[in-house]
């Protein structure tokens with residue numbers, strides 16, 4: 103006979119996967135504060151947080167099973183996260199995980215698993231709902247300041263990232279998870295009950311996160327964790343500060359120890375150790391295509407070599423060479439402003455950033471003059487004082503993330519100056535004396551297949567090609583074949599037929615396709631995000647689809663009839 107407590111345990115067990123709760127009714131996008139100069143209270147609070155981080159160089163530890171491990175313990179080393187707008191300023195001394203630390207983080211993830219996934223879904227959901235509330239209230243200004251200073255964002259770019267998008271990811275995932283758990287087999291024959299149980303993956307998830315969006319890091323860790331998985335998290339070296347703050351917020355919201363284990367450090371060494379573990383069950387990655395390809399191959403080789411218990415899930419969103427295609431019928435001033443924002447906000451460091459544009463010859467002079475003229479009003483890149491630290495929090499553009507990126511962009515500009523197929527239309531200056539500043543740069547090419555039309559620079563460089571007006575269809579075909587990416591793109595036109603032609607011809611050129619809007623700025627729950635081809639596995643962050651990748655469905659058939667004979671009716675004569 104089942105005791106009361108055993109019954110209760112069994113009930114809790116099934117409840118962990120089968121949701122019978124309704125998430126709060128009002129799951130909508132977090133309102134974005136616009137920080138206009140009149141919002142004095144917001145500015146005051148933000149300034150206070152900015153000066154807090156400005157005035158202290160913090161120690162960022164590893165977090166393994168909730169325990170903080172600092173670089174000055176044992177033989178560990180550290181690296182510095184600097185302010186990219188003022189690289190003499192060290193924001194954080196970040197502990198690097200040793201091989202033993204990686205092993206401990208993996209073990210902590212394994213140990214925390216059973217308790218976490220058996221926790222009722224509403225408990226897991228509450229952690230993320232509360233974290234979203236903490237982010238949008240108590241920690242709003244600290245999150246903003248850490249993201250602005252560490253990742254070189256202006257306040258608006260930080261607001262849409264580490265507040266809006268991050269809170270949305272956490273809240274919408276709860277809604278989507280609840281909907282997923284409620285998807286059950288639609289038929290059960292008489293005397294039978296069929297159930298779908300959404301088990302977390304057996305093993306642990308490895309999240310490798312990029313520098314450019316605090317929100318993306320949050321989702322790479324949060325989506326699997328919400329579904330009952332435990333996570334080993336390797337953050338980007340250049341986002342360690344905001345990412346650590348985010349983990350402390352999750353802990354305050356009730357995340358149990360060991361569910362997420364935070365191990366900054368050498369990406370290759372950490373990854374090699376993690377991918378060698380038998381219980382590695384999924385990679386959740388966002389970053390460059392080159393790194394993802396390498397990890398993809400390494401995991402496949404692991405499968406071939408019988409390293410793993412399961413076929414690990416591989417979920418990755420990577421680079422892009424995103425396009426704006428302008429039709430002669432387009433509203434040119436609107437297309438120009440959209441292109442300016444798409445290409446240069448956050449210095450072109452969004453995976454979705456516009457980095458190539460196709461302009462009809464008849465409108466090209468107007469388009470480029472307007473673009474160059476308007477870029478002139480973007481405050482010149484301030485090379486002597488940081489827009490963030492120099493007190494100018496209103497600037498449209500800031501620094502690129504680090505010296506390696508700066509050097510790559512500067513080299514690309516210099517190469518363009520010498521290339522007979524390229525002409526710099528505006529910009530072309532850069533300076534790293536104090537911070538890593540690159541001017542917004544527009545380059546015109548005479549060759550639609552030039553490598554500047556296919557290479558992701560991940561910075562404020564836009565390459566444009568002027569096509570003959572009559573060759574709109576052909577330019578669609580060229581555009582489609584130019585790169586190996588397929589992330590985002592946009593068509594600008596008033597002519598409906600032209601929109602239709604582009605829509606069809608570019609079906610696989612972009613996972614996120616925009617009509618008369620810039621190709622950046624996807625909003626959780628509205629524009630599900632992700633690209634195909636070499637841009638990623640297109641599992642669509644910001645949708646319910648991604649959660650499917652972190653569950654392993656078990657079907658349970660329960661039979662209520664008891665047999666009285668082995669024969670079927672047809673076995674009787």
Ligand SMILES: NC(=O)c1ccc[n+]([C@@H]2O[C@H](COP(=O)([O-])OP(=O)(O)OC[C@H]3O[C@@H](n4cnc5c(N)ncnc54)[C@H](O)[C@@H]3O)[C@@H](O)[C@H]2O)c1
Nearest residue numbers: 311312313337338369370373389390393419420421422453
């Ligand atoms: N498609 C998307 O949703 C999306 C979103 C954001 C960024 N991105 C892409 O990310 C790139 C920029 O971000 P980034 O500079 O952080 O990318 P990155 O590839 O340099 O780094 C991403 C993560 O991978 C780690 N890493 C780097 N080399 C590694 C290796 N050899 N083995 C294992 N891990 C390694 C890094 O430490 C970091 O945590 C761009 O290509 C951009 O398009 C894509």
Ligand SMILES: N[C@@H](CCC=O)C(=O)O
Nearest residue numbers: 314452453454622623624
């Ligand atoms: N949601 C963002 C994602 C950017 C990736 O780096 C956008 O669509 O611009």
